[in-house]
Amino acid sequence: MLSKIVRTISDQLILFILIYGLYIIIHGHVTPGGGFQGGAVIASGVVMMIVAFGSGEIKKSLRERHLSVVESSGALIFIGMAFAGMGTLFFYNFLVGTPVFGGIPPTGPNPGDVWTGGVIPLMNFGVGLKVSAGLSAVILAMALFSRGEETEE
């Protein structure tokens, strides 16, 4: 556990880091970014909390078992969106033209609209869940082990 200054600053900063990661995931089909990058940003926020507060404090609110559940549900969202287009093809973008994320942007440079992309935003969300939970679980396991505590109870 680090000093009180570091703990207070990280406590204020973690909200902004999480919101920034979520923004990168949600806008992955419009601006640079996506599920992988946003998930890495959220996992780095978790790393900052582990460094500032120590893995013993983090363990009280964040369990590896729950992180595994979140990771598996992200993978299930991804594969489910892939199978949902099975009427035409595997990984077919079946949501283009429908009311849900179905807007088609004009060809060429345009200002951008979040309500486009078909299945790509939903897949971004699933992959973001998967990457953030997976990397957080790995780092939490390593931190708990190097501290000599229980990794699972």
Added chain:
Amino acid sequence: MRQIVAWFVLITLVAFLITSALLLHPFGYPPSAMDDYMIARSQAETASNNVVAAVVFDYRGLDTLGEATVLFTAVTGVLLLFRSLKKREKKT
């Protein structure tokens, strides 16, 4: 003996890599038939402004599926290894 073989392998591989780097296409002018198709058609076909996201999740979705499998397997392996290590240390 092993040192001599290792130096031989190292020098041969680096010489091969530098030679092939000099013989590649000039930097900045790649052959690009497939990528030109994707750049031209991604907005109409996948409704996504971000061509990289369209390639990752639509045109080459199977690659991303394999990547998700590798990540899942690696995370499962790390958690299992730490758990078994913990159990064995508790026993001894």
Added chain:
Amino acid sequence: MMPYIPYNIPFVAVALLMGVSLFIILFKRNLIKIIMGIAIMGAAVNLFVVALGYRAGGVAPIYTSTPEGAMVLPVPQALILTSIVIAVSVIALMLTMVIHTYRHTGDIDAKKSRLLKG
């Protein structure tokens, strides 16, 4: 337009990075250093594939508020995007195995460890 870059300098840099990583993997005996060499090799491969897809004077392949002009190739960037996450997870798995080896034998020297003889 960017001027013509002679002698393919980025590809030569990739070859030198690959030489550094091969030197580390072949001649070092500390397992942590070997993992660092593998990480450098992965970075060299990523740099190579991204440099293959660069188009002179191109912008990022994203249509949101972008200037007119040529775009760099999107497929190498998408492949490297997945490759980076794979590299991170594989390096985490390798470090876990090194921790196992250290707890088992009390040493991370590849020559001294009886598990890795051969």
